[in-house]
Amino acid sequence: MVGYLGRRIALLVPTLLGVSVLAFSLIHLVPGDPAAVMLGERANARAIAELRHELGLDRPLPVQYWIFLTSALHGDLGRSIKTREKVSVEMAQRFPATFELALAAMMIAVGLGVPFGVLAARRRGGWMDAMVMTGSLVGVSLPIFWLGLLLLLWFSVGVSWFPLAGRADPAMAVPAVTGLLTVDTLLAGRPDAFVDALKHLVLPALALGTIPLSVISRITRSSVLEVLRLDFVRTAWAKGLAERVVLAKHVLKNAFIPVLTVIGLQFGYLLGGAIITETIFAWPGLGRWLLLSVQARDFRAVQGGVMLVALVFVIVNLVVDLLYAVIDPRIRLTPDES
Amino acid sequence: MALRFAEWHPGIKKGLRHRGAIVGLILIALFILMAFAAPLVAPHDPLAQNLALRLEPPSHTNLLGTDDFGRDVLSRVLYGARISLRVGLVAVAISLFVGGAIGLVSGFYGGTLDLLVMRLMDVVLAFPSILLAIAVVAVLGPSLTNAMIAVGITGIPVYARLVRGVVLQVKSLEYVTAARALGAGDTWLILRSVLPNCVGPILVQTSLGLATAVLDAAGLSFLGLGAQPPTPEWGAMLSQSRELLLDAPWVLTAPGIAILLSVLGFNLVGDGLSDALDPRA
Numbered sequence: 341m342v343g344y345l346g347r348r349i350a351l352l353v354p355t356l357l358g359v360s361v362l363a364f365s366l367i368h369l370v371p372g373d374p375a376a377v378m379l380g381e382r383a384n385a386r387a388i389a390e391l392r393h394e395l396g397l398d399r400p401l402p403v404q405y406w407i408f409l410t411s412a413l414h415g416d417l418g419r420s421i422k423t424r425e426k427v428s429v430e431m432a433q434r435f436p437a438t439f440e441l442a443l444a445a446m447m448i449a450v451g452l453g454v455p456f457g458v459l460a461a462r463r464r465g466g467w468m469d470a471m472v473m474t475g476s477l478v479g480v481s482l483p484i485f486w487l488g489l490l491l492l493l494w495f496s497v498g499v500s501w502f503p504l505a506g507r508a509d510p511a512m513a514v515p516a517v518t519g520l521l522t523v524d525t526l527l528a529g530r531p532d533a534f535v536d537a538l539k540h541l542v543l544p545a546l547a548l549g550t551i552p553l554s555v556i557s558r559i560t561r562s563s564v565l566e567v568l569r570l571d572f573v574r575t576a577w578a579k580g581l582a583e584r585v586v587l588a589k590h591v592l593k594n595a596f597i598p599v600l601t602v603i604g605l606q607f608g609y610l611l612g613g614a615i616i617t618e619t620i621f622a623w624p625g626l627g628r629w630l631l632l633s634v635q636a637r638d639f640r641a642v643q644g645g646v647m648l649v650a651l652v653f654v655i656v657n658l659v660v661d662l663l664y665a666v667i668d669p670r671i672r673l674t675p676d677e678s
Numbered sequence: 679m680a681l682r683f684a685e686w687h688p689g690i691k692k693g694l695r696h697r698g699a700i701v702g703l704i705l706i707a708l709f710i711l712m713a714f715a716a717p718l719v720a721p722h723d724p725l726a727q728n729l730a731l732r733l734e735p736p737s738h739t740n741l742l743g744t745d746d747f748g749r750d751v752l753s754r755v756l757y758g759a760r761i762s763l764r765v766g767l768v769a770v771a772i773s774l775f776v777g778g779a780i781g782l783v784s785g786f787y788g789g790t791l792d793l794l795v796m797r798l799m800d801v802v803l804a805f806p807s808i809l810l811a812i813a814v815v816a817v818l819g820p821s822l823t824n825a826m827i828a829v830g831i832t833g834i835p836v837y838a839r840l841v842r843g844v845v846l847q848v849k850s851l852e853y854v855t856a857a858r859a860l861g862a863g864d865t866w867l868i869l870r871s872v873l874p875n876c877v878g879p880i881l882v883q884t885s886l887g888l889a890t891a892v893l894d895a896a897g898l899s900f901l902g903l904g905a906q907p908p909t910p911e912w913g914a915m916l917s918q919s920r921e922l923l924l925d926a927p928w929v930l931t932a933p934g935i936a937i938l939l940s941v942l943g944f945n946l947v948g949d950g951l952s953d954a955l956d957p958r959a
Contacts, residue, residue, distance in 0.1 A: 354797050354800075355797065355800045355801055355804055356804075358797065358798065358800070358801030358804075359801055359804050359805075361801075362801060362802075362805075366813060366816070366817060369817045370817050371818075371819075477698075477942065477945060477946065477949070478938070478942065480889075480945060481889065481893075481938055481941040481942035481945050482938055483893055483896055483897065483900075483913070483916075483934065483937045483938065483941070484897075485896075485897060485900045485913070485916055485917075486916055486930070486933075486934035486937065486938070489916065489919065489920065489923065489930050489934075490930075490934070492923060493923055493927055493930070497923060497924055608806045609806060611806050611809065612806030612807060612808035612809045613806075613808070615808060615809065615812065615901070616808070616897055616900065616901065619901060620920075630809075630812070631812070631901055634812055634813075634815075634816040634903070635902070637816075639816070642813065642816055646805070646809065646813055649805070649806065649809055650804045650805050653804055653805070653806060654804050
């Protein structure tokens with residue numbers, strides 16, 4: 341297992357180096373003088389020269405990259421051009437909000453998607469199967485920015501069950517411990533603030549979770565169908581085991597590897613989808629910050645955001661790979677083909 | 679002609695009997711019809727402002743109502759089909775030709791080149807596609823053309839991997855070895871034995887890819903990074919409708935349904951083709 345872990349991590353090094361080159365190039369691919377572009381049309385020559393110096397743009401390219409890489413490895417991603425704040429600090433402030441949103445979306449997606457998939461597979465061709473398959477097709481085709489607006493229209497404007505925007509009522513502030521409001525409010529012993537945080541979370545999480553929910557229910561269905569026709573399942577039925585036992589113990593356990601892969605891949609989608617969802621619901625997370633940074637042409641901030649998201653995505657995929665190896669020993673025992 | 683096309687690939691014939699795929703084809707046909715017929719059937723000029731008719735609810739003269747500039751929503755949605763269709767085709771063409779060429783060469787020649795190229799593709803895949811597209815637009819500047827390029831770039835690794843996989847599989851088949859032994863050159867081998875085997879998987883991927891491209895490009899426009907106002911692009915229209923949520927909910931209904939149905943059409947056809955081409959089915 342240790343050897344397997346080592347191999348997987350070693351494979352990440354070239355990918356992450358590549359990510360850093362790509363993020364570094366962002367500033368240099370901007371047509372024209374990036375410093376002038378960042379400062380806008382009214383900037384004077386001196387300010388531009390100063391920014392060029394601050395960004396190190398007056399040095400040779402390899403030196404610039406080396407400085408960028410070594411500081412990034414120390415967690416230093418430079419300062420935001422707009423706020424003058426450290427990019428790493430700005431991101432650390434916003435990361436918990438995005439993490440909480442993504443986690444809630446994933447809980448909805450897995451919590452509903454896996455049971456839906458199993459129910460659909462159990463009676464292949466039945467009405468439940470038709471509903472799940474149709475629903476999941478519509479789900480993956482649904483633009484989440486439209487779904488988000490509809491949810492707001494129906495549940496915030498129409499019946500005002502949920503708040504229109506943001507993460508919490510300012511009157512409900514609690515001391516930040518984990519950064520996850522639903523956890524912090526409970527730690528502070530404030531059930532009223534917890535309900536408030538939860539109400540803010542529901543609509544964005546639903547909007548963000550729809551696509552993963554659809555994808556997960558589809559893959560669960562096909563994976564369960566695949567396992568259902570294997571011999572050991574027939575034996576389990578023949579032994580007279582209850583349907584619940586056959587499905588939970590024999591089928592689902594073996595059908596879970598493809599589902600796990602998809603869950604990992606969907607995390608990457610969630611990180612991207614958060615940009616759109618956070619914009620609609622004015623959720624103060626990393627995605628909205630990244631978009632605002634793009635609009636403000638704050639390339640230092642964009643660089644940092646891009647690096648962080650790619651890093652998280654790559655780590656999630658590593659964790660998924662390791663989980664496979666835990667579930668299925670064959671994976672870690674056979675040498676890599678690549 | 680239609681018959682010949684159906685005989686050309688066994689999967690297509692099977693796909694034509696797939697119920698979902700038929701519904702998908704009808705949706706796509708409607709979508710294409712909308713794009714071509716927009717100038718003929720649109721009741722109004724999609725850009726014509728009429729401030730006297732701001733935010734009118736649906737009526738006889740404006741079947742789907744008007745937006746905050748008094749523009750006819752129906753006409754804008756019809757014209758929007760032209761933009762989304764073009765975005766989808768251009769973006770997928772970029773992904774397909776660049777990615778396909780990379781996959782062909784990389785898989786066919788193998789070795790260090792293959793290793794380097796595939797690691798590069800891993801790097802691109804390390805970014806969620808919408809983030810990569812946003813980064814590209816951030817660099818190139820927001821516009822519809824740049825959004826197409828951005829969405830096209832995010833699809834490149836998908837096609838590169840797909841085609842490379844098929845090439846590796848085909849390369850080891852006996853008839854290819856035989857052809858090579860008979861003196862067939864690389865170009866002949868690629869064109870005659872490798873490419874035809876890629877057709878099936880590429881058809882599936884292209885159909886699904888069109889769905890993603892239309893959706894992602896609309897998303898970029900929604901974020902203000904794609905089509906700019908007053909272009910009648912569906913995502914951009916939804917973005918403008920955000921402030922009108924309370925006053926004019928009809929402004930957000932039609933563009934959303936248009937995106938949903940066109941994307942659904944491509945997804946249905948992709949699914950149908952994938953079922954039809956699956957040897958196990």
